Amino acid sequence: MYISMDKVLRSISIALDLAEMSSIGTNSIIEDVTNIDYSKHLFLNHSQRTCYISLCLAKALNINGTHLEELYVSSLLHDIGATNFLSKSHSSNEFILGHCLTGSEITKSFPIFNNISNFILYHHENWDGSGALKIKKDHIPVQSQIIRLADLTDLLYSDDIPSYSQKTHITSWIKKNKNKIFCPEVVDAFLEVSSTDMFWLDLENTSYLKYVLDKVSPIYDYELDLYKFMDIAYIFSEIIDNKSAFTAEHSREIAELCYRVGKTIGYDETKCIKLKIAGLLHDIGKLAIPKEILDKNGSLNKDEFSIIKSHPYYTNIILNRFGEIGDIGFWACNHHEKLNGKGYPRGLKSKDLCEEDRVIAVCDIYQALIEDRPYREGMDFNRAFSILDKMVSEGLLCDKAVYYLKKAITQKN
Numbered sequence: 001m002y003i004s005m006d007k008v009l010r011s012i013s014i015a016l017d018l019a020e021m022s023s024i025g026t027n028s029i030i031e032d033v034t035n036i037d038y039s040k041h042l043f044l045n046h047s048q049r050t051c052y053i054s055l056c057l058a059k060a061l062n063i064n065g066t067h068l069e070e071l072y073v074s075s076l077l078h079d080i081g082a083t084n085f086l087s088k089s090h091s092s093n094e095f096i097l098g099h100c101l102t103g104s105e106i107t108k109s110f111p112i113f114n115n116i117s118n119f120i121l122y123h124h125e126n127w128d129g130s131g132a133l134k135i136k137k138d139h140i141p142v143q144s145q146i147i148r149l150a151d152l153t154d155l156l157y158s159d160d161i162p163s164y165s166q167k168t169h170i171t172s173w174i175k176k177n178k179n180k181i182f183c184p185e186v187v188d189a190f191l192e193v194s195s196t197d198m199f200w201l202d203l204e205n206t207s208y209l210k211y212v213l214d215k216v217s218p219i220y221d222y223e224l225d226l227y228k229f230m231d232i233a234y235i236f237s238e239i240i241d242n243k244s245a246f247t248a249e250h251s252r253e254i255a256e257l258c259y260r261v262g263k264t265i266g267y268d269e270t271k272c273i274k275l276k277i278a279g280l281l282h283d284i285g286k287l288a289i290p291k292e293i294l295d296k297n298g299s300l301n302k303d304e305f306s307i308i309k310s311h312p313y314y315t316n317i318i319l320n321r322f323g324e325i326g327d328i329g330f331w332a333c334n335h336h337e338k339l340n341g342k343g344y345p346r347g348l349k350s351k352d353l354c355e356e357d358r359v360i361a362v363c364d365i366y367q368a369l370i371e372d373r374p375y376r377e378g379m380d381f382n383r384a385f386s387i388l389d390k391m392v393s394e395g396l397l398c399d400k401a402v403y404y405l406k407k408a409i410t411q412k413n
């Protein structure tokens with residue numbers, strides 16, 4: 001099984017945008033140097049538009065080969081540290097510095113990304129040295145300089161206004177900050193590419209964003225085997241679980257449970273690894289859920305519960321864009337379905353749910369029961385299984401899946 005790295009990267013960028021959309025509006029984050037209020041930006045397609053602008057600038061600057069590939073990946077993932085840090089940030093300066101440091105650490109921890117960690121670390125540095133880390137001029141990697149201008153261009157851009165009505169303002173703002181925030185050569189490249197109507201129309205027509213990005217992006221045809229894909233899934237499970245202070249290690253624990261249950265049932269190693277990956281990614285859709293709902297200390301009201309119930313839908317949207325991941329995506333998306341058709345989001349019934357769907361559903365419920373939550377302490381083994389057994393008797397869960405989960409846990413202990 002091989003998975004396109006390019007599709008994974010673009011899917012991750014969408015997940016990052018969903019996370020920022022659901023979180024950053026609740027924090028007033030105004031960058032000192034630019035005076036831009038991040039909380040006013042929608043962040044829809046932000047990562048891919050930043051990537052598009054970056055690649056246009058790279059073309060004007062005659063950047064190609066490996067350097068272009070590095071810019072492509074780092075611009076798509078430039079805000080990968082933001083999701084983790086939004087739950088910890090208490091000030092604009094903390095957020096700016098924190099998400100750069102966190103993003104650099106995340107990408108450094110994985111071999112495929114470690115060559116871009118510095119570009120992400122310095123993507124908020126200013127040409128005159130007034131950025132968070134006080135790096136200046138040519139000490140800032142050119143990829144970071146490009147991302148800085150591309151990032152701010154998209155933050156200045158509004159989807160509510162036609163591009164022709166705002167391009168003069170944006171261009172003037174960029175020119176005004178030449179030699180201050182921006183490298184002069186990068187500004188000159190921007191003035192060149194932004195002089196065409198095509199550039200602004202491409203920014204405006206987000207419905208065609210895949211086409212727009214395809215026409216400027218390098219051929220990034222790296223393929224991931226199942227184990228490298230699992231490495232990426234582990235990184236993203238940490239980002240998912242850090243969205244809420246009360247779900248640390250949730251996805252990893254479910255992944256390990258799924259793997260052990262698969263082994264107990266007698267699945268081969270490949271299927272067990274696929275189950276583990278599905279467990280790691282099953283809650284990726286929670287990146288789209290506002291943090292105040294995830295962390296609410298009490299029962300959710302009807303509207304809040306409806307929002308929570310949408311997270312498997314977003315998991316499906318994100319994982320579908322990964323390409324040929326086969327059953328992994330289906331298993332991950334179906335973890336809140338019930339045998340009687342009363343689950344969500346698709347209302348699938350027993351005949352529609354395979355054994356692997358049922359295993360992940362049971363592992364998810366068990367793990368949630370034993371974890372501490374804002375409104376209750378975690379349950380012990382016996383109490384958790386009494387609830388699972390009751391759900392089996394009510395026709396909600398698979399008795400075989402519950403049996404093998406219990407067997408997997410007791411065998412380990």
